[in-house]
Amino acid sequence: MSKRIETKNLDIYYGKFHAVQNVNMTIEPRSVTAFIGSSGCGKSTVLRALNRMHEVINGAYVKGEVLLDGVNLYDKKVDPVRVRRQVGMVFQKPNPFPTMSIKENVLAGVRLNNARISGKQADELVESSLKGANLWNEVKDRLDNPGSGLSGGQQQRLVIARAIAVSPEVILMDEPCSALDPISTLAVEDLIQVLRDKYTVVIVTHNMQQAARVSDVTAFFNLEAQGKPGQLIEMGPTDKIFSNPEEKSTEDYITGRFG
Amino acid sequence: MSTTTQPSTGTAGGGSGDDHHEIIHSSKRFGERLFTQLTKGSGIGILVILAAVATFLVGLSIPALTADVKDLPYGNFWSYVAPFAFGTVWAAALAMVMAVPVSLGIALFISHYAPKRMAQTLGYIIDLLAAVPSVVFGLWGINTLAPAVRPLFLWLNENLGWIPLFSGAVSGTGRTVLTAAIVLAVMVLPIITAITREVFLQTPRLHEEASLALGATKWEMIRQAVIPFGMPGIISASMLGLGRALGETMAVAMVLSPDDVINFRVLTSQNPNTIASNIALSFPEAYGLGVNQLIATGLVLFIITLAVNMTARWVIARRSEFSGAN
């Protein structure tokens, strides 16, 4: 239940602005891959291109290929809606639907495709998803309360539960902890370790210690200069990237940050 | 006085204290006091005006309720006002049934479907409708709309006549309560559209993307993220439109050919009149206690619109727990 992602000659644009240039990478299933790099280097953009969320923004488009187990997501015949069912996404700020209860939030994605889900099945799915997101024990007594009443970290885990409830192959996380306090961050990081066993996880992070802690593979993105498109500089096993990177700019970035 | 809580006014002058300080300070305080009292007075003035409206309306309505029925030109007040009250609510309700879905559609079209550059222009075009005075709507209603909808009325009557709503003999002029309701719908459309459009545009990107990332189609995203977020806005916009439809006078007075009945049939020439329209039509010829009776019907109208507005407020307040604001 987990798929390999490959990108081939991926170029990403916002209208006339060339945001990311020529990305070639392979992301293995059942692993955690971290994207690191300075602000504006295109790492979030690449992440959003992996489930066709990039094109939601006006005028944004992509050239090249993104293969999910060999199928090109940008093939004309591919339906972006179906892509997003298999490649789930968690955003920087937790975004549970404010008008829905905790339970309905978890079921939001399932309800779209599977209108006739029995009450018992729904309860089971809610429980397993919330357990999968390490949230069950905290919310099991108040499933009918609004999701927006939870703390930031709980909301973020609720959103993750919502994403895994539709049984995706891949989970993309766009700086999932940047809006959270240290304790909540720890809870989400623990969860990422658990998710590794079942899904392909890709996480964008600004926090290098976090990348070092949670990921198996790290990809470093950088800009050649301001105004130039971002590029994938180097990708490899996390311990190698952090201890013995091949590129000088990777080393500069990492040592600069670790100071 | 509320100004004393303002920290800067009390202390700011003290820092640069010198011989002129006293003079400056006192003139400052005079200006401050004058201006504060002026603004406060205006605010109180509004309360006074509203109190006056209420007092005059109630005061002049009382004779219509207390006088001997023999002296009342229009007879017993309650049986006089009942058909008009019904007509007011009925015409407005029909208008809302047509206007709300169409307005939401237009608002969604502008906020989520039309190309961005086109959207603003489209918004202005719809806003133009709001600018058209109601007499002009009245003229258009009699001259263009009523003849144009008559074939449709005949068709409805022929094919759906078994529904009580569409039964009875079709009016020869087309000036029925349904026609009036269509005019009202067109009039409140831009009001509802303008507000809901703004609300839809304010849907947090975060919620829209959450829905799309779960694999929602555009329409599913709208139902999952946009509509729930905009619900309080939709309700208040609709209520505002309803208030306008209830109080609209001229368009109804000109379009409708009224009768003194309570009747749910929408295609016939026996149409209940509305309170506002009846006042406009009867006021020029009213005399003596008749004027009081008409004023009393105006009071009834005011109470109906007030009830609508208060209900809207209550509904919105009750939903605040699950509202989009967090």
Place this chain on the structure above:
Amino acid sequence: MSTAVTTPQEASANSLIAGQLPKYTPWATLLVSLGIAAGLLNSVGHFSITAVALSGIALFLVGMFALSSAVEGIRKAKDRLARQMVSLFFLVALIPLISLIAGVAVRGSERLDGKFFSYSMRNIVGEGGGAIHAVYGTLIITGIATLVSVPIGMLSAIFLVEYGRNGRLARSITFFVDVMTGIPSIVAGLFAYTVFSILFGPGTKTGLAGAAALSVLMIPTVVRSTEEMLRLVSNDLRESAYALGVPKWRTVLKVVLPTSIAGIITGMILAIARVIGETAPLLVTAGLTSSLNTNPINGPMTTLPVFVYYSYVTPGIPQEPYYARAWAGALTLILIVMGLNLIGRLVAWRFAPKSR
């Protein structure tokens, strides 16, 4: 995840690929639907453009939904249906707008001439005559209403935003301004009528009474729009003025108001545009006259909307000239109101970015 609920067929390798209708399908379906509708109606003998359009569009919606749900699945079909309905609603709303503006423009331009703006209806029977008295009446009555409402409304808004501090008085003003927004215009007219009847004797109809009625309608609009604009001014600006030792009232007059003045003026203009077309309250307060009357405290005063109304509902004989004048009046009204709207927008657009 290993829950029983999720759809197993989605797990297959090709699940990303969905059936797709070619891009031209909607247009082709629309044409075919219209064709079928025209053919059917023709054979029954009920052919008319409206009937073909209505039934053709209905056929199109049903046909597209069936096609799409067969090829692309029910969710996509619903998505398409929603898109089509929403676009359809928009087009439907354009019909009355276009028909109204075109109708008024065509019929109104007949009599929109020099004479219309230079003659009153004094001693006019049938042809000729004009609406100069109504134009004057409109300008005078709306002018007085503006002079009364703008200061009261603006000062109240300043009180609410700058001084009220959400106290009991401010809250009750906010509440009652809301109530006032909901006053039906005819009720405002009745109010002004009763006040003037009590003060100046029963049945008094003057321009001033009309202006009073319009003020009741205008004040809440002015309060609302000014309040909204004042609240947009950032608190930093106020605080930086206080920090310089500027007293509060001068901060309001010299800093806050100039910052938001473009928006406030736009609000005023839109408020004027709203009341200038009012008919009902003036019917009961300002009455009707066929002569030019420029004295707001003596005698009835006709305004353009009332002129249009009476020309149309109580025409003399022959009727045609009266109708023509009604349409010309309607066109004049639309032009005035749209002109005001345009100016309002222009002010907002032209001055807002600079006045920061």
